[in-house]
Amino acid sequence: MPSNTLYSDLSHYYNLMCCNIDYQEQCDFSHRLFQCLTTSATTTPVRSLDLACGTGPHVEHFLSLGYNASGLDINAPMLSLAQERCPTAAFTLQDMCGFVTPEPLSLITCFLYSMHYNYPAENFWQTLQQTYNALEPGGIFIFDMVDRDYIANDSGYTHYLNNSEGDFSFQSRWYDKKTDDKLDLVITITKQSGGIKEQWQDQHAMLALNTEQVVTKLQSIGFEVTVFERDYSRLKLWQKNMGNVILACVKNNSI
């Protein structure tokens, strides 16, 4: 399956696949960080943009937190669902590595490891630069990532769900050959209904990242960077003993 097939053909199942994710918690975490770290003279309401917004769950929560929230994604069916979810928000169909915004923003976010979709590496560096350009001085970029040095190539994470359509299992795992900069995200969905079993497997080429290298690059662009453990229930600085991290990047006010 080509990359993004999952999001087009199976966009219907996407929200089921993500039903265990606490989107409210991720937005509350970002809101707290924004309040702690921003040095911008922000406009009210605060303008925010969610990169790779998918079906728009974060945009919905940012709206309820009082943000002037918007989203962008490369996939039209995902964006239709986002627009249905948040009729008043602006969504645009764009590739994040070349995105443009009509006005400077105070907060840009990118969740669920979606920055890894910037493959090859050139796209990733371009997205970091575009993000910097789109922020007002003192604005903040928050994203999560996995550090390749901690990827175990194991069976990843599976969750199960039953509803009126059938019994589902959703498995997602990383596979890193470690020979180049490609990281595979392998997603397997099975559905069992009325004695019929269906299975979809989707493999996405993503970018393998190293936290220290990404931090160095962000600093060279002009960001001040703080790295946290990827635990949205608390603010805990990264102790370098786990691979899942959140980067909070503040655009230097003096530039």
Ligand SMILES: C[S@@+](CC[C@H](N)C(=O)[O-])C[C@H]1O[C@@H](n2cnc3c(N)ncnc32)[C@H](O)[C@@H]1O
């Ligand atoms: C794992 S989903 C995450 C969606 C959402 N952020 C969430 O947390 O539910 C990844 C999303 O990234 C989008 N995507 C992939 N490559 C992209 C790109 N180059 N530019 C913009 N969006 C992209 C996909 O269409 C998909 O909606």
